[in-house]
Amino acid sequence: MLYRELEPYKKAYAMRIKSIEANNFKSLVDFKIDLGPFNGLIGLNGSGKSTVLQFVDFASQLIKGNITEWLKERKWQPSDLKSKLTKKGNIDLKISFANKKGQEIGYWSANYNPSMKHCTQERIQFLQSSLEVKKGVVYITLRQNSNNESNSKIRIPFEYEGSILSALKEDLLPRSVLKCKSFLKNMNSLDLLSPEHLRQRTRESSGALGLGGQKLSSFLYELGRVKREDLTSRLRYVYPQLLSVGVKSLRSGWKQLEISEEYDGMEAGMRGFFPIMRTEARHVNDGMLRLITILAELQSKHSLLLFDEIENGINPEAVEFIIDTLTNSDKQVIVTTHSPMILNYLNDEIAKSGIVYLYKTSIGISKAIQFFTIPSIAEKLTVMGPGEVFVDTNLTELDKEIQTLDLKGE
Numbered sequence: 001m002l003y004r005e006l007e008p009y010k011k012a013y014a015m016r017i018k019s020i021e022a023n024n025f026k027s028l029v030d031f032k033i034d035l036g037p038f039n040g041l042i043g044l045n046g047s048g049k050s051t052v053l054q055f056v057d058f059a060s061q062l063i064k065g066n067i068t069e070w071l072k073e074r075k076w077q078p079s080d081l082k083s084k085l086t087k088k089g090n091i092d093l094k095i096s097f098a099n100k101k102g103q104e105i106g107y108w109s110a111n112y113n114p115s116m117k118h119c120t121q122e123r124i125q126f127l128q129s130s131l132e133v134k135k136g137v138v139y140i141t142l143r144q145n146s147n148n149e150s151n152s153k154i155r156i157p158f159e160y161e162g163s164i165l166s167a168l169k170e171d172l173l174p175r176s177v178l179k180c181k182s183f184l185k186n187m188n189s190l191d192l193l194s195p196e197h198l199r200q201r202t203r204e205s206s207g208a209l210g211l212g213g214q215k216l217s218s219f220l221y222e223l224g225r226v227k228r229e230d231l232t233s234r235l236r237y238v239y240p241q242l243l244s245v246g247v248k249s250l251r252s253g254w255k256q257l258e259i260s261e262e263y264d265g266m267e268a269g270m271r272g273f274f275p276i277m278r279t280e281a282r283h284v285n286d287g288m289l290r291l292i293t294i295l296a297e298l299q300s301k302h303s304l305l306l307f308d309e310i311e312n313g314i315n316p317e318a319v320e321f322i323i324d325t326l327t328n329s330d331k332q333v334i335v336t337t338h339s340p341m342i343l344n345y346l347n348d349e350i351a352k353s354g355i356v357y358l359y360k361t362s363i364g365i366s367k368a369i370q371f372f373t374i375p376s377i378a379e380k381l382t383v384m385g386p387g388e389v390f391v392d393t394n395l396t397e398l399d400k401e402i403q404t405l406d407l408k409g410e
Contacts, residue, residue, distance in 0.1 A: 015105065015183055016332045017304065018098035024088045025058070025081060026051050027366040034370070036353040038327045040343070041336045041368075043358035044395050048366030049336040050191060052358070053306045056334065057189035057211075059093055062110065064185055065166025067117045073211060074192075078114040085364055089113070090120070097180065108180060110163060117161045124165075129174030133164050142174050183303045190293065191308035195286040198293060203253045207301065213293050217255040217281065220296055221247040227299045234295055234325065235288075238318045243276065245292055257281035259288070286313040294322060298329050310335040311342060320345045344387030351386035359399050369402060376401060 017035050022028040027048045041049040054074075058081070061070040071078060081091060094109040106126035110119040122133040132139045138154040160167035165181045173181065190213055197212035205215035205222055220228060232245045243260040250256055261277045281289070290313050297305055310326075311319055323345040326333050335342075343351060357371040372381055372389075376398075380389045 015097045015099060015179065018096045018102070018104055019094075020052075020056065020059075020096075021092075021094040022055050023092040024083045024086055025055050025091050025093075026083055027085065027360065027364060028052070028055055029083055029085055029365045031366060031368065033356060033368040035332070035334070036350070037332055038346075038350055039332075039334045039354045039356060040346075041334065041356050041358055042338070042343075042371060042390065044399075047358040047360055049358050050308055051366060052368075053189060053191045053308055053334060053336065055093075056187065056304070056306055057191065059095060060184055060187040060189070062112065062119060062162035062184075063165050063181055065160060065162040067161045078117060081114050089115075095184070097183070106176065106180065108184070119163050122164055124177050124180055126174075126176035126180070129176050131164075131173070131177050138164060138168065140172070140174065140177075186302050187304040187306070188297065188300070188302040189306040190297070191306055193290065193293065193307065193312075195289050195313070198289040199257075199281040199284070201250065201254045201256045201281075203255065209293070209297070213289075216289075216293055216296070217247055217257040219300075220245065220257060220292075221249075221255045223296060223299055231292070231295045231299060235291060238291065238321050239288065257284070257292075259284055287315055287318065290314055291318060291322060295325070298325065298331060302331065304332040304334070307333070307335045310337055311339045316341060340387040340390040342387070343390050344385055346386055348381065348386065352381075355386065357398070357402075359402055361403075367402075369405075374398065374402065374405070 016037060019032060019034045022031045028051060033052065041052060043049055061067055082089070091112040091114065092110070093112065094107055096107040097105050099105050106124070108124045109122065111121040112119050119133065122131070124131040128143050130141045133156075136156045138156060140152045140154070142150045144150075154168070154172070156164070158167065165173075165177075170178055188208060189211055190209060192211040194212040197210065197214045198216045200214060200217070202215045202218040205219035207219075207222060209215055209219055228245055228247075232242060235245065236242045239261070241261045241263055243262050246258055246260065248256045248258055258278055258280050261279070263275060263277060294307070310322070314322060319339070319341050323342055326335070327346065327350060343355060346354070352370070352372045355371040356368050357374070358366055358368055360366055372378055372386070377389055377393065380392060384392065
């Protein structure tokens with residue numbers, strides 16, 4: 001395909017998430033998932049795919065320190081975060097980080113109290129520095145070398161939501177801790193993406209879209225002309241008639257998304273005349289709006305992107321384009337999907353490392369396993385493509401095979 005000739009987005013972050021552990025968050029109990037640069041979550045309805053996206057977004061919100069607003073946006077109560085499957089009160093999490101080579105370089109662990117809306121204990125550990133919170137005191141250790149170590153203690157007399165990183169002045173933080181904070185803070189979830197929100201006129205986005213894609217018009221405006229032109233050139237491989245993706249400034253600072261297309265007028269007897277059609281966002285088809293949003297996010301500062309059911313509203317001809325674009329981007333990406341077509345457009349190596357199967361145990365706990373490590377699935381992959389394997393698999397029967405593996409301790 002021609003779009004493969006487009007230059008991939010350059011790498012922006014020197015770290016990515018290597019693994020995530022969650023305990024007592026909704027159906028995630030003693031849950032762990034390993035992540036690669038591109039990750040596709042598959043499984044039966046209700047297996048926990050969307051819950052994983054929600055948990056990753058929750059971790060990011062802890063760093064941003066706006067848990068109250070986040071709960072309000074999702075229409076949740078603080079108690080909704082806790083699992084109904086345990087008697088524990090707090091939520092435990094651990095996020096491990098890797099460098100570009102995939103080697104683990106550090107981690108952040110925390111214990112979150114839903115009633116207090118902040119982490120009562122935290123630890124961030126990297127080779128040269130660490131930060132720990134316990135009993136209302138922050139301990140920061142900085143190691144210059146094996147013989148030179150400095151320590152500081154900061155008492156916490158102030159109120160805050162989420163992680164202590166949301167409240168401490170950044171000049172107090174060691175460099176590695178600051179990089180960790182930046183990565184986590186710049187994760188962005190679009191797991192509630194809705195064409196209704198994408199069509200809205202908005203004033204400003206402050207560099208981020210809402211969970212449903214709110215503020216798209218102002219987000220595109222703030223990207224600037226050069227990035228919008230790059231977005232248009234990429235999108236033109238799916239919509240050849242597209243001239244531009246633009247943003248019109250209205251009164252009082254409102255911004256309105258509109259697209260311009262060029263069609264051959266010869267069929268209407270207008271030889272040599274190529275009329276330009278301008279369409280406001282409220283009349284743009286759902287699939288194009290979703291593609292515009294995904295491509296716009298790839299132009300953003302965000303480190304990790306989350307999309308629920310990535311194929312929704314996108315015609316099959318465009319699926320390969322968007323998967324190719326995501327797997328070649330600078331962002332770490334997690335998507336959920338029910339479509340074998342998604343797997344068809346992944347090479348075997350990306351599929352092996354990035355496709356994760358979610359399932360529930362007999363007591364309702366969500367578990368994750370690399371899909372192509374399951375013995376029957378690995379065998380099929382030797383003679384079939386990743387998507388063909390998915391189509392040829394009865395997921396209900398697969399759960400039984402996995403439970404057998406669990407009993408054997410494999």
